[in-house]
Amino acid sequence: MIKLSLALLITVGVLIGSGCALTQPHSSSSWSAPATLYESLVIDTNSRQPVSLEETVKTLSKADVVVIGEYHGHQASHLLQTRVLHLLHALNPHIILSMEHFNLDHQDDLDDYLAGHTGEAEMIKDANAWNHYRGSYRPMVEYARNHKLPVIAANAPAQTVRCVGRVGPDYINELPEDQRQRLPAQPFLDTPAYREKFIGAISGSHGSNDPAISERMANIYKAQLLRDxxxxxxxxxxxxxxxxxxxxxxxxxxxxEEKLGTVALLQKRAPALSVAVLSPVFWAADQASPPLAEHWGKGDFLYLIQPLPPEFRDHDRRQKAMKERFKGRSNTDCDVE
Structure with a gap:
């Protein structure tokens, strides 16, 4: 009888370790943190337990739209995105990839590349691809190109966004008709929760009573809304x-994240559409367990990843680098002829 009980215990232990149906809830303190910057651990926010990417994608395949948030340039985010694209496509051949990282006024340049009319270096220049395109977004675009999947250049034109942020939303009224027609009919549709989150993230309470700063902040927020x-x-x-x-x-x-921004506006425009969201959360190596208490509401799934190393530790060097990074934007001409 004792031997039978031990055998049963061993069998149950194997099933639990392999993630089968007998799996019991585990404390987050027993989870294994991502070991490298390429790895991630996916958490189902409903069960609050780790799930395999394959199981995650089975759930995601039921949604009309899947949105994967990223920390730009993070290897784990981009590897996860590429793997989800591949696994979703294996379940459904009818997939469209939509990307923030290309602006709608460069859709033709992106299409030319996907159709084989231009090379990658030409596309990067013509479509004004992001600086880290090759290291971050190339795998997704190449998967789409090799499998003849459409890729949507989803973002607003960069010039228009910058000028709305600088001179205000009326800038759009001065654009030529063909450029205005490309933009959404309600370019500044809003949700209160997103406005509160955005202003809190950008300014906190600083300058809230200064009319000039408030107007500038309002314009920056309108530029954000134009993107979303x-x-x-x-x-x-x-x-x-x-x-x-x-x-x-x-x-x-x-x-x-939190199904705000683009997701909230998408659902506001099309309430019947089902949208699933994956959001990243940093789990630092020196933390025994992930700090999830404040993050459960960020998506249907979370994926835990290592933090990126700090870019700067010297404040003055950081300020100088930021000024250099945005120098070109300050020279943007917002006069419409």
Whole structure:
């Protein structure tokens, strides 16, 4: 009898270790943290337990739109996005990839590359691809190109965004008709929770009583809304034109976590659309367990990743680098002829 009980215990232990149906809840203190910057641990926020990427994708495959938030340039985010694209495509051949990282006015340049009319270096220049395109977004675009999947340049034109942030939302009224027609009909559609989150993240309480700063902040927020509304409209347009297709949208996590930003505006425009969100959470190596208490509401799934190393420790060098990084933007000409 004792031998039988031991055998049963061993069998149950094997099933639990392999993630089978008998798996019991585990404390987060027993989870294994990502060992490298490429790895991630996916958590189902409903069960609050780790799940395999394959099981995650089975759930995601039921949504009309899947949104994966990222920390730009983080290897784990981009590896996860590429793997989800591959696994979703294996379940459904009708997939459209939508990307924040290309602006809608460069859709033709992106399409030319996907069709084989231009090379990668030409596309990077013509489509004004992000500086770290090769290290971050190349795998997703190449998967789409090799499998003839559409890729949507989802973001608003960079010039328009910058000028709205500088001179205000009326800038759009001065654009030529063809440029205005590309933008969403309601480019500054809003949700109160997102406004509160954005202003808190950018300014906190500093300068809230200064009219000049408040106006500048309002314009910056309108520029943010233009991005989010444009991405939501581009996703919805792709879905309406291809109702049998699932959309996978990849974007900075601020645009999607807590189902705010692009996600909230997408659902405001199309309430019947089902949208699933994956959001990243940093788990530092010196933390015994992930700090999840404040993050459960960020998405249907969380994926835990290592923090990136700090760019700067010297404040003055950081300030100088930031000024250099945004120097070109300060020279933007917002006069419309």
């Amino acid at each position: 509304n444009t991405m939501a409209s581009r996703i919805l347009q792709a879905r309406n034109n291809n109702p049998e297709h699932q959309i996978l949208h990849v974007t900075g996590t601020f645009h999607s």
